Amino acid sequence: MSVYYNNLVYLLDRKDLSVAQFENVILIPKNKILEPTPVELVKIANYLDISIDLLITRPLKNLNKVLSTDIKMIILDVDGTMTDGGMYFTENGDQMKKYNTKDGMAIKNLVKTGFQFGIISHGYKIKVVEDRAKLLGIQNLYVGKEDKLTILNQWLTELNLTLEQVAFVGDDINDIKIMEAVGLSACPKDAVKSVKAIADIILEKDGGKACVREFIDEYITK
Known part of the structure; x- marks a missing residue:
């Protein structure tokens, strides 16, 4: 699994959302959520209130702390x-x-x-x-x-x-x-x-x- 995917699942879990549920919230198809274009990535990062750099490059295992x-x-x-x-x-x-x-x-x-x-x-x-x-x-x-x-x-x-x-x-x-x-x-x-x-x-x-x-x-x- 990619850093982005693991971070996405982690952050959605904090909001009590699955990837499937997130699809309806953000109005982006599931396949595009998993492999977003730059424009879609900006939208996802803004919703999750996190920088794109953090979202795609760094494991957020310690984010809760x-x-x-x-x-x-x-x-x-x-x-x-x-x-x-x-x-x-x-x-x-x-x-x-x-x-x-x-x-x-x-x-x-x-x-x-x-x-x-x-x-x-x-x-x-x-x-x-x-x-x-x-x-x-x-x-x-x-x-x-x-x-x-x-x-x-x-x-x-x-x-x-x-x-x-x-x-x-x-x-x-x-x-x-x-x-x-x-x-x-x-x-x-x-x-x-x-x-x-x-x-x-x-x-x-x-x-x-x-x-x-x-x-x-x-x-x-x-």
């Missing part, structure tokens, strides 16, 4: 998530990082609404990350070797939020503990296998290639 989770805060890893994982050094030994402007735009727009963001990184150059956080208006920042979940729990106490209200996007083994604890977890397409195995959502974009923008647009502000 995504839709039912009341996310109030997003925590981001840096290297391999907000960046491509590469590290750049000047002749003086100063570290530089390459960030994605599309990620930045999505973060800034959500911050303006009062949404909480945080960065937790096991890197060692706090100034590099601090400058990015300040530019984006990110309210919570930690760079160091302390346990990520411990840092997050401290923030949640101050903000009166719960782990269930937190989404985390990370890519490597040091993110697994916190990903398993929060309400919703996601990882870039090029995350390590052990992270992909436990992530609720595997994004289509690689780290540093607007994967954060994808997560925000497709799963938080959709």
Whole structure:
């Protein structure tokens, strides 16, 4: 079965509809529902209130969790998530990082609404990350070797939020503990296998290639 068909059946089941019943609702013949033209696909996606990209390319086994989770805060890893994982050094030994402007735009727009963001990184150059956080208006920042979940729990106490209200996007083994604890977890397409195995959502974009923008647009502000 195709990803599209499995997703279609899953979404219709949530509406207590079979494919045969859906035929009468949307006024498209069953054979066209199963193999729609672009115009018919737009109509089907609009009825199901989902993007065409999600409908035809990504298994929605975790959609129920995504839709039912009341996310109030997003925590981001840096290297391999907000960046491509590469590290750049000047002749003086100063570290530089390459960030994605599309990620930045999505973060800034959500911050303006009062949404909480945080960065937790096991890197060692706090100034590099601090400058990015300040530019984006990110309210919570930690760079160091302390346990990520411990840092997050401290923030949640101050903000009166719960782990269930937190989404985390990370890519490597040091993110697994916190990903398993929060309400919703996601990882870039090029995350390590052990992270992909436990992530609720595997994004289509690689780290540093607007994967954060994808997560925000497709799963938080959709």
